[in-house]
Amino acid sequence: MGDLFINLLYYTIKYSTPLLLCSIGGVFVQKAGTMNFAFEAAINTSCFASVVFSVITGRPVWGIISAVLSCLLINAIFGMFVIKFNANAIIVGLSLNILMMAVPPYLLQAFFNSRGLLMATDIIDVTAFTLDIPVLRNIPVIGAVLNNQTVLTWLTYLIIIILSVVFYKTKYGIYVQVTGENGEAAEAVGVKTNHIKWAALAISAVCCALAGLNLTFEQVGSYSLNMSASRGLICLSAIECGRRLPGRACLFSVLFGFAKALQLVISAYLSPDISLVMDIVPYMAVILVFIFAEIPEAKKNTMRVFKDN
Structure with missing residues (x-):
């Protein structure tokens, strides 16, 4: 029972990392008044570009650079249509999501003769990004949970603190709100709102790039189709459930990460047939949390009628 609890906490932190990164960056975009539905496209692009350019160049550093640049490009396209041309953000975001589901298999087939998987484990050493901290190694429970987490996992919490300070304590953060x-x-x-929105998109792009790098460089060392696995949409739910505030959005991201960890840990004790059913747990958690988070706000809406029995 103790090992089950420790594993649950360990994997909650592990699987929350990409969600936290995407959510804390996405808060700026959402709070600036732009509904960004392109999180999924950005994360998937980061995963794809990081592995492809690592394989082509033989240097992981170029994979990291390409991940950031590709996410900036996706958000630039989104911003061009939504901010500059005032297009519908939902349509643009969904279009980019669909586009980045179709482009990777085509390019993989054209250049690597593979439609579903690109291995880069000989170039990307996943273990190199795992931190074994001697101080934590011998601490019961805490050491088992926190030790051997990845570089980006630790860096994520520093990014959350920095961006939260920017959001609440700087002129730019006030302008965003x-x-x-x-x-x-x-x-x-005198506030140049378009400049504020473009800067928010840039922050979100970098965070989504790091989320993608966490999935490829720190977890598997390869790219597979639909690697983002709807994490962008889950992050969008976390941001909206958290009322577009950094702290609340991060709490919901951890909650969704916990749901993913719960699915993984419980599946290990079930038969293969039943464990497949457990794959829906994270998505059911998103739906249920979103419903319960929206009920209090919906009751405040005078345009809706709730009858108390």
């Missing part, structure tokens, strides 16, 4: 609350009023007092 004002832009989302009332863009016209912000423009009237």
Whole structure:
């Protein structure tokens, strides 16, 4: 029972990492008044570009650089249509998501003669990104949970602190909130709202790139189709459930990471047929959490009618 609890905590932290990265960066975009549905495309692009360019160049550093640049490109395309041309954010985001589901298999088939998988374990050493901290090694429970986590897992919490300070304590963070609350009023007092939105998209792009790198460089060392596995949409749910606030969005991201860890740990004790059913647990958790998170807010909406029995 003790090992089960420790494994559950360990994998909760592990699987929360990409969700936390995407959510903390996405908060800036959402709070600035732009509904970004392209998180999924950005994460998938990061996964694909990081492995492909690592294989082509033989240097993982180029994979890291390409992951960041590719996410910036995806968000630039999204921003061009939504911010510059005032297109529907949902349509643009979904289009990019679908596009980045179709492009990788085509390119894999064209250049690597493979439609589903690109291995790079001979170039990307997954174990090199795992931190064995001597201080934690001999601490009961805590050591088993926190030790041997990855570099980006530790870096994620530093990024959360930094971006939370930026959000609440800097002029830019205040401008982000004002832009989302009332863009016209912000423009009237001299705030360049489009610049604020573009900067928010850049922050989100870097965070999504790191989320993709966590999946490829730190977990498997390869790329497979649909590697993002709807994490972008889960992050969007976490942001909305958290009312577009950094702390709350991160808490919901950890909750969804816990659901994924629970599915993994429980599946290990079940037969293969039943364990397949457990794959729906993270997605059911998203639906249930979203419903319960929205009920209190929905009751405040005077346009809706709730009858108390």
